[in-house]
Amino acid sequence: MYRIKRLYYLDGKPYIYFTHYLPGNIKLDHIEDDNAFSIYMQLYKNKQFISNFHDEFYIEEPEEYILKALELEKGPLLGRKRMTYNENGEVIEVSFAQYNTKIHHYVIDYQA
Template sequence: MKLSLKKGPLYIQLEEILKERIISGKYQKNTLIPSEQELKDEFGVSIITVRRAVEQLSQQGYVEKRSGIGTTVLENNAISKLSKGQRFSEYLLEEGNELSKEFVELSVIEGSSHSILKDYYTGVKLNCIERLYKLNGKPYIHFKHYIPQNIVLPKNYEHLQNSLYEIMYQQGIRFHRFKDEFGVGTPNEKVAQMLQIEQQPLLQRFRFSFDLNGNLAEYSEAYYNTNIHRYVVNFDM
């Protein structure tokens, strides 16, 4: 598999591929991932690119590199280790589903204009990143992510289909706490069309992501078409 610079930095592309292999179970927990040389040969990249991708995974808690042994897949990751809950995307992949992301639109809003964010970002401009998740090729989740404009986004907006947490992590943001709230809401006509459904009440999730200082670093709103798949929360005992 050859990577292309047209899709963004090579190490980020490689990191995303390795991360998906870990989540899906292709690289199982407590086992070694392929060596640097094997990854270099498979993806046609330099050893430096491989090491940088693995380093990113290590910093997030996916893997641990040990001298003379290799790189081992760990039991947790930088986001899900904050609780005993398994991330929903991990669950879907482990079930054998195909989960893809599409960038829809980037807009700018005033924090004070948002009914929830006005309590956190009065007088602050926010980037609103709209994305669509597809489950096995079918529109499944519509997301709106709100991020302060001091976070530099990729010049090629198509790269926004990749992990937004990773973009923020690379710029020094360290997440400390996540809070999810759930409700039922009816999406507007535009969102309903993207989900390829009639306007109807859907499961709605609101996520608050806080940094080490307790500040709100990212906020998102999502509509789930649970007729395709129910929302599942798994807890390890």
């Protein structure tokens, strides 16, 4: 299994702390530019085609290292757990995200 930790910024401030877990039998590209590295492109290149996601949202008291990375002194934070499945119903990614909603709310815009 691979564990990939990432920190996303919004207007120069740390906004989302991600921890992704991917199957160990896939081959990951060498990461030269964190901004150009896509978890989902890596899955696609390894013929792991996404069928669906399952997201759960919750409020949590994060670990100290997450607070530090997000430049916060205390929680709680909005958390999200995502399970990503392939066309065979197999889990091909699990990710955990903690959001610094003090700088921006979690927003979903969906257009049909």
